[in-house]
Amino acid sequence: MLEPVHAEPGTVVIVGAGVAGLAAAQHLTRAGVRTLVLEAASGVGGRMSTEKVDGFRVDRIGPLLSTSYPELRRTPGLDGLALRPFSPGVLVHSEGRRHRAGEPVGPRRARGALSAARALASAPRPARGVRPPLGGPLDHARLGAALARIAATPPARLLARPELPISRALSERGLPSRTLHGFIRPLLSALLCDPDLTTSSRCAELALHAYAKGRLAVPEGGADALPELLASGLPPGTVHTGVRVTAVAANHVTTAEHGELPCSGVVLATDALAAAALLPGLRVPGFHPVTVVHHAAPEPPLAEAALLLDADRLGPVAHTSVISQVDPSRAPAGRALISSTVLGPPPGDRELRAQLAALYGTSTCRWETLAVHHDAHAVPAMPAPHDPRRPVRLLDGLYVCGDHRDTSTVQGALHSGRRAARAVLTDLGVPAAASPASGEEETPVHEAA
Numbered sequence: 496m497l498e499p500v501h502a503e504p505g506t507v508v509i510v511g512a513g514v515a516g517l518a519a520a521q522h523l524t525r526a527g528v529r530t531l532v533l534e535a536a537s538g539v540g541g542r543m544s545t546e547k548v549d550g551f552r553v554d555r556i557g558p559l560l561s562t563s564y565p566e567l568r569r570t571p572g573l574d575g576l577a578l579r580p581f582s583p584g585v586l587v588h589s590e591g592r593r594h595r596a597g598e599p600v601g602p603r604r605a606r607g608a609l610s611a612a613r614a615l616a617s618a619p620r621p622a623r624g625v626r627p628p629l630g631g632p633l634d635h636a637r638l639g640a641a642l643a644r645i646a647a648t649p650p651a652r653l654l655a656r657p658e659l660p661i662s663r664a665l666s667e668r669g670l671p672s673r674t675l676h677g678f679i680r681p682l683l684s685a686l687l688c689d690p691d692l693t694t695s696s697r698c699a700e701l702a703l704h705a706y707a708k709g710r711l712a713v714p715e716g717g718a719d720a721l722p723e724l725l726a727s728g729l730p731p732g733t734v735h736t737g738v739r740v741t742a743v744a745a746n747h748v749t750t751a752e753h754g755e756l757p758c759s760g761v762v763l764a765t766d767a768l769a770a771a772a773l774l775p776g777l778r779v780p781g782f783h784p785v786t787v788v789h790h791a792a793p794e795p796p797l798a799e800a801a802l803l804l805d806a807d808r809l810g811p812v813a814h815t816s817v818i819s820q821v822d823p824s825r826a827p828a829g830r831a832l833i834s835s836t837v838l839g840p841p842p843g844d845r846e847l848r849a850q851l852a853a854l855y856g857t858s859t860c861r862w863e864t865l866a867v868h869h870d871a872h873a874v875p876a877m878p879a880p881h882d883p884r885r886p887v888r889l890l891d892g893l894y895v896c897g898d899h900r901d902t903s904t905v906q907g908a909l910h911s912g913r914r915a916a917r918a919v920l921t922d923l924g925v926p927a928a929a930s931p932a933s934g935e936e937e938t939p940v941h942e943a944a
């Protein structure tokens with residue numbers, strides 16, 4: 496039987512219970528505005544969902560969060576979020592072996608790294624044909640210094656820099672080939688889900704900034720822990736699942752299950768394609784397709800909680816990890832969960848196993864495939880020029896948020912929800928000081944579509 500849904504006068508309806516919609520609901524309810532969140536699926540979370548398979552908790556996505564994402568601190572309701580960090584830096588499989596690279600460094604160690612890099616740069620060059628090993632002290636010092644510099648650069652300055660496709664910007668910077676191909680390119684591909692690095696250099700630098708300032712991490716228990724936490728902190732009766740919105744206007748929504756619901760404002764918080772179907776004329780971005788493959792193994796093929804990048808491009812997998820080493824709650828006792836991300840369509844099983852065997856240096860014959868999740872519209876593309884603060888207020892009473900209005904990340908989705916909530920509060924005349932959504936803003940918010 497259908498749960499009754501009422502939208503009393505004064506209610507703001509939010510369409511979609513992904514992290515953007517739930518963040519908007521959190522900001523609005525904390526400011527005293529009654530909200531109703533309508534979600535078409537049977538559960539909350541949108542792309543950040545997790546399913547249980549044979550006692551394993553497997554994500555539909557491979558979400559790499561950074562502990563430095565500001566919205567993880569600014570979004571009300573997320574105080575209790577437990578993040579499980581990867582070990583510092585990443586493991587890169589390059590020229591046939593694994594090496595650690597890119598440990599973010601603090602300001603003091605950065606100064607040390609910089610002077611070490613300078614000293615090494617002025618040291619006599621090795622004899623012709625003798626290449627220092629990958630991951631040698633010179634590479635580490637240079638990388639440490641570069642990462643420290645980007646961590647110290649405020650996002651507003653990164654967003655003011657000239658904008659090019661990041662692959663072009665990188666090739667013009669004269670970076671040593673080992674650093675470029677052995678670390679920067681595979682890392683950025685993983686962070687942006689963009690194998691060809693067509694992303695705007697500004698957005699790519701924002702991603703590197705987040706990486707360098709914090710640690711890569713996943714929510715404990717699965718990606719869905721984050722939206723579940725946001726939803727559970729809302730007043731009872733706020734979130735309704737299994738309700739598909741079929742039309743929106745500034746003063747009502749129409750649903751397939753409950754007909755028309757009058758309201759005082761609508762925040763459209765769906766993915767980009769659903770948003771454009773409900774409001775034709777909204778921009779539809781291009782997308783990066785992603786496939787995530789989960790394997791169960793009798794024992795972990797790697798003892799570390801590391802993110803392993805394939806710089807050698809041995810096969811379709813861009814990055815992989817023994818996710819149960821990062822977050823043991825995702826696998827039953829005595830078994831290991833390996834999650835691997837392919838930036839494209841689902842690969843053939845033989846090709847996939849051969850690559851994973853080479854990356855981990857072990858046989859994958861006894862690994863069991865638990866789940867293969869493919870999403871052709873996983874991540875909105877952000878080619879240059881990209882506006883990471885796309886307008887969220889379409890007109891008085893009608894707003895739109897989601898990762899496609901910001902950057903295509905969990906940080907971007909949460910931030911867009913906060914911007915939309917702030918625009919609603921401004922139109923409703925809720926004093927800015929009373930609203931948690933009126934907190935610090937790193938760049939100005941557009942007011943018109």
Ligand SMILES: Cc1cc2nc3c(=O)[nH]c(=O)nc-3n(C[C@H](O)[C@H](O)[C@H](O)COP(=O)(O)OP(=O)(O)OC[C@H]3O[C@@H](n4cnc5c(N)ncnc54)[C@H](O)[C@@H]3O)c2cc1C
Pocket residue numbers: 510511512513514515516533534535536539540541542543555556557558559560686688738739740741764765766769785786787870872873874896897898899903904905906908
């Ligand atoms: C495979 C994959 C890997 C990713 N990797 C990363 C990563 O490493 N790091 C990172 O930060 N981000 C990553 N992302 C992106 C991140 O998951 C998204 O940016 C974020 O979850 C988007 O949240 P959202 O609320 O904007 O949209 P969504 O999560 O898409 O939520 C929209 C909601 O609207 C609902 N809806 C749609 N139409 C209707 C309707 N008509 N009526 C009612 N409800 C409706 C949908 O069911 C959905 O629940 C990845 C995404 C994928 C798919």
